[in-house]
Amino acid sequence: MIIRSETPDDEDAIHSIILAAFAPASYAAGSEAQIIRELRKHGDLTISLVAQVDKEIAGHIAFSPVKIGGRHHDWFGLGPVAVRPNLQGCGIGSELVGRGLALLKAQSARGCVLLGKPAFYKRFGFQSNGTIAFDGLPTRLVQHLVFADEAPVGELTYARAFDLVKSPSRPKP
Numbered sequence: 001m002i003i004r005s006e007t008p009d010d011e012d013a014i015h016s017i018i019l020a021a022f023a024p025a026s027y028a029a030g031s032e033a034q035i036i037r038e039l040r041k042h043g044d045l046t047i048s049l050v051a052q053v054d055k056e057i058a059g060h061i062a063f064s065p066v067k068i069g070g071r072h073h074d075w076f077g078l079g080p081v082a083v084r085p086n087l088q089g090c091g092i093g094s095e096l097v098g099r100g101l102a103l104l105k106a107q108s109a110r111g112c113v114l115l116g117k118p119a120f121y122k123r124f125g126f127q128s129n130g131t132i133a134f135d136g137l138p139t140r141l142v143q144h145l146v147f148a149d150e151a152p153v154g155e156l157t158y159a160r161a162f163d164l165v166k167s168p169s170r171p172k173p
């Protein structure tokens with residue numbers, strides 16, 4: 001498996017993988033794939049990595065800038081992350097998250113936040129303690145990872161692509 005940054009040739013494959021991965025998910029908004037297109041269009045796709053297996057795109061992860069408490073703090077949101085359904089459970093998602101976080105850190109990000117299940121994300125060091133909030137979601141689903149300094153406090157706001165699509169997605173597993 002190769003993990004690499006997306007190229008323009010990957011855009012359609014990324015779109016279809018996200019559609020396929022989220023199709024069976026009860027929590028999916030149905031807008032996850034379109035969010036990636038909108039992030040890209042608005043220059044907010046800070047990191048977009050694909051996992052390539054046998055020359056085919058098998059997974060994708062995105063990171064985009066977020067505000068916390070109404071301000072940018074060099075923090076970024078993880079998500080959506082998606083793995084082709086028939087290849088889930090083989091470690092591709094974990095590899096994408098790990099490589100994405102390492103890249104984010106290397107780009108001097110101060111931290112990363114996500115909405116998701118602790119069962120998957122705690123292995124990467126994510127924690128939730130209520131300092132960052134999102135739209136009344138239970139505290140345990142709003143998780144963060146500090147790279148430098150202290151975690152900012154306040155309400156989380158995603159890049160505008162998450163609002164542009166018809167039913168905004170909350171990137172949770």
Ligand SMILES: CC(C)(COP(=O)(O)OP(=O)(O)OC[C@H]1O[C@@H](n2cnc3c(N)ncnc32)[C@H](O)[C@@H]1OP(=O)(O)O)[C@@H](O)C(=O)NCCC(=O)NCCS
Nearest residue numbers: 021080081082083088089090091092093094120171172173
């Ligand atoms: C979530 C997802 C990206 C994980 O990718 P993956 O390649 O299947 O993950 P891995 O093989 O690295 O699995 C790692 C672990 O995460 C667990 N896991 C996977 N999906 C999970 C979920 N939705 N909730 C809780 N745990 C999950 C696996 O059981 C595995 O646990 P283990 O190591 O203790 O056995 C993939 O399942 C997916 O595309 N799901 C649909 C889309 C989605 O929900 N994306 C996340 C929201 S943005």
